[in-house]
Amino acid sequence: MTGTTAFWYASRATGVVALLLLTAVLVLGILVNRQGRLPGLPRFAVTSLHRNISLLAVAFITVHVLTAVLDTYVSIPLVSGVIPFASGYERLWLGLGAISFDLMLAMIITSLVRGHLNRILWRAIHLLAYLCWPVAFAHSIGSSRDLQHGWLLDLAIGCALVVAAAVLWRLASAARQLPRAARVAAILAQHGPHASRQASDRQAQERISR
Amino acid sequence: MVNDVADQTAALNQPTGLPRLLPLVPGVPEDLRTHLARYGRPPLGDPGRLINAVEQAGLTGRGGAAFPVYRKLAIVARARGRKVIVANGAESEPASGKDGLLLRAAPNLVLDGLQLAAEAIGAGEAYLYLHPGVSPEILRALSQRAAAGLDRVSVTITEAPPRFLAGQESALVNRLGGGPAVPTFTPPRVTEAGLRGAPTLVQNVETLAHVALIARYGPRWFRALGTADEPGTMLTTVHTEHGAQIIEAEIGVPLRTLISQDTDVQAVLIGGFHGAWLPAAALGTLALSNSALNSHQAALGAGVIAALPADRCGLAEAARVVRYLAAESAGQCGPCLNGLPRMAAALAELAGRGHRKQTRADLERWAGLVTGRGACNHPDGTVRFVRSTLTVFAAEIGLHARGHCSATDRTPFLPLPDRMPLTEDDWT
Numbered sequence: 001m002t003g004t005t006a007f008w009y010a011s012r013a014t015g016v017v018a019l020l021l022l023t024a025v026l027v028l029g030i031l032v033n034r035q036g037r038l039p040g041l042p043r044f045a046v047t048s049l050h051r052n053i054s055l056l057a058v059a060f061i062t063v064h065v066l067t068a069v070l071d072t073y074v075s076i077p078l079v080s081g082v083i084p085f086a087s088g089y090e091r092l093w094l095g096l097g098a099i100s101f102d103l104m105l106a107m108i109i110t111s112l113v114r115g116h117l118n119r120i121l122w123r124a125i126h127l128l129a130y131l132c133w134p135v136a137f138a139h140s141i142g143s144s145r146d147l148q149h150g151w152l153l154d155l156a157i158g159c160a161l162v163v164a165a166a167v168l169w170r171l172a173s174a175a176r177q178l179p180r181a182a183r184v185a186a187i188l189a190q191h192g193p194h195a196s197r198q199a200s201d202r203q204a205q206e207r208i209s210r
Numbered sequence: 211m212v213n214d215v216a217d218q219t220a221a222l223n224q225p226t227g228l229p230r231l232l233p234l235v236p237g238v239p240e241d242l243r244t245h246l247a248r249y250g251r252p253p254l255g256d257p258g259r260l261i262n263a264v265e266q267a268g269l270t271g272r273g274g275a276a277f278p279v280y281r282k283l284a285i286v287a288r289a290r291g292r293k294v295i296v297a298n299g300a301e302s303e304p305a306s307g308k309d310g311l312l313l314r315a316a317p318n319l320v321l322d323g324l325q326l327a328a329e330a331i332g333a334g335e336a337y338l339y340l341h342p343g344v345s346p347e348i349l350r351a352l353s354q355r356a357a358a359g360l361d362r363v364s365v366t367i368t369e370a371p372p373r374f375l376a377g378q379e380s381a382l383v384n385r386l387g388g389g390p391a392v393p394t395f396t397p398p399r400v401t402e403a404g405l406r407g408a409p410t411l412v413q414n415v416e417t418l419a420h421v422a423l424i425a426r427y428g429p430r431w432f433r434a435l436g437t438a439d440e441p442g443t444m445l446t447t448v449h450t451e452h453g454a455q456i457i458e459a460e461i462g463v464p465l466r467t468l469i470s471q472d473t474d475v476q477a478v479l480i481g482g483f484h485g486a487w488l489p490a491a492a493l494g495t496l497a498l499s500n501s502a503l504n505s506h507q508a509a510l511g512a513g514v515i516a517a518l519p520a521d522r523c524g525l526a527e528a529a530r531v532v533r534y535l536a537a538e539s540a541g542q543c544g545p546c547l548n549g550l551p552r553m554a555a556a557l558a559e560l561a562g563r564g565h566r567k568q569t570r571a572d573l574e575r576w577a578g579l580v581t582g583r584g585a586c587n588h589p590d591g592t593v594r595f596v597r598s599t600l601t602v603f604a605a606e607i608g609l610h611a612r613g614h615c616s617a618t619d620r621t622p623f624l625p626l627p628d629r630m631p632l633t634e635d636d637w638t
Contacts, residue, residue, distance in 0.1 A: 035544050043548060044579055119395035119585075181390070181634045183541035187548060188533075188630075191555035 007071035012146060014064040016155070019140050021057035023159040025050060026133050027166045034173045058108060061101055093143035100136035103128045133163060224427045229458040230443050231419045233315050239347065242354040245318035252322040253425050254362060260330040261287060264421060266429035268441045273298060273377070273414030274512040276500055279421070282411055285401045287331040289409035295333040296386065297324045299340035299415040300370030300377040303482040304625050305514045308445035309415050311456045313344045316419065317351035321365065323418030326425045328363045331411055336363045339382055341370055371637050372627060374483070374538035378586050379412045390637035392540040393586035416445050437462040440499050446513035449624070462499045465515070469493065474520040477602050479624070481511030483531050484591025486598035487524065507598065516624060523617035525561040525606050527624050528599040532557050535592045537630035546589045549580035553596055563613045570607065573600065
């Protein structure tokens, strides 16, 4: 294995791992949105996992892009990592990769400064995840012969099925969601014995309503 | 400026001492005639002066956050286009009665302040947001003022739902916009984009009443009472075993002076249900001011002071309050929606007999997890209350763990409403 094939293998490997990580990030994001939980983990840990794995995915994608650029077998300009369709080689498929990377960066940067942003704007940008994953998936299948057959194809199909299932679960969960005003009562009923107030509270209240 | 000419000329007929806001004859509301006889007409027509005077006076918001009033005035004054002003009289704290009393007893002072502040910031729309029970007195005052030609901007009355969070700024703006009174995330702040996108100034009704007096008598007069850092007077709601009383007090007076000497107190709740418990010993040393209370992780808030009688159980009281606070979550943010009911259940367990070993540690862990994670400060305020409960009633927790309770009187002390929100209608 020469130096340049090492880059080629590294790029392939980090690309595959990034696809797995992005799949995990999307599924965890859906769990966070629906306030779901993972077995044995408190709810806030799901949020931390979602955040940390998304940062890890970006690290892998950065290596994935750099090694692809450094590999001299085909010439890929560095800017094509972020500027869509800037590469002569596999213009369409690498362009999709750049688009998905840009979308990821937009989501991560807006999340890092979320405290200073309008919540509706943050949410609108974060919804781009549902565009980002399919674009990244198309880039993976389209630009890699490896993912088009064998066990890597099985892995890719597995990722797609997991994402499809998570999205369907999200839609179903949203459809059966309690109205906002009823949520608190439902959760209170699960905790503690006295779900309804004692009548004696009324006496104390009367002291002040004059 | 403090040495303003207007300030000195006004000195000729300035009132002195207490009360400043409440009626001179306790319990007798002041109608427009008595109001004008006592204070004169509001000095409208000089909008450039007010913000400066309020800054010199050092007036802070009396709704609970104690934010400098001139800064909010200046932010909205600088904005261009359509602007809105709201007098917030929907005191959401069940233990507070001071805004309701002020609106009944001195509605004209509040309405003067609303007009003066509206003029200073250039607001073309004015709202009065309050709980239903107060409306008749206000309506009468508004019609008397209309007949006297006092008001330049017409005032729309909007009623608030009986929710703990209904008076929170963004919840208020949502309600005025026709939606439920639930908080939204900031930014944008309501001073930038509030009611239907317009820059909106929301001030507590007591704050506006002080503004009405500063406009008349100037900042030097305002500073004649209170401390240098926290000038003026404030309305407090004081609960003792003898009942609740609303007292206009000079800021900085010893806390003990507000509570009758013949009461046997074991702890004091300061700042309401988002406030903190202090041990009874603190009563002897602390003053009614945020600078004195901040060193004890407490704040005045909207002026609720509840002296828990020695024969009641502080844990039982705290458990009832946190249960109420959990029920009043708007149900929007996960940490609040899921965390507060757990904390309420854990506190109820501590208030019972023989709790599980890990319950106290769980409670402290959850307190850390919900802090800073909400659109509004409901989780943070609840945590402040819970943490002070664990500290001040530590001995009582030990007693309960062994199956005892020091209380001999089980009557609830702190006032709580008896109905929790169940549907969207309860929020509108």
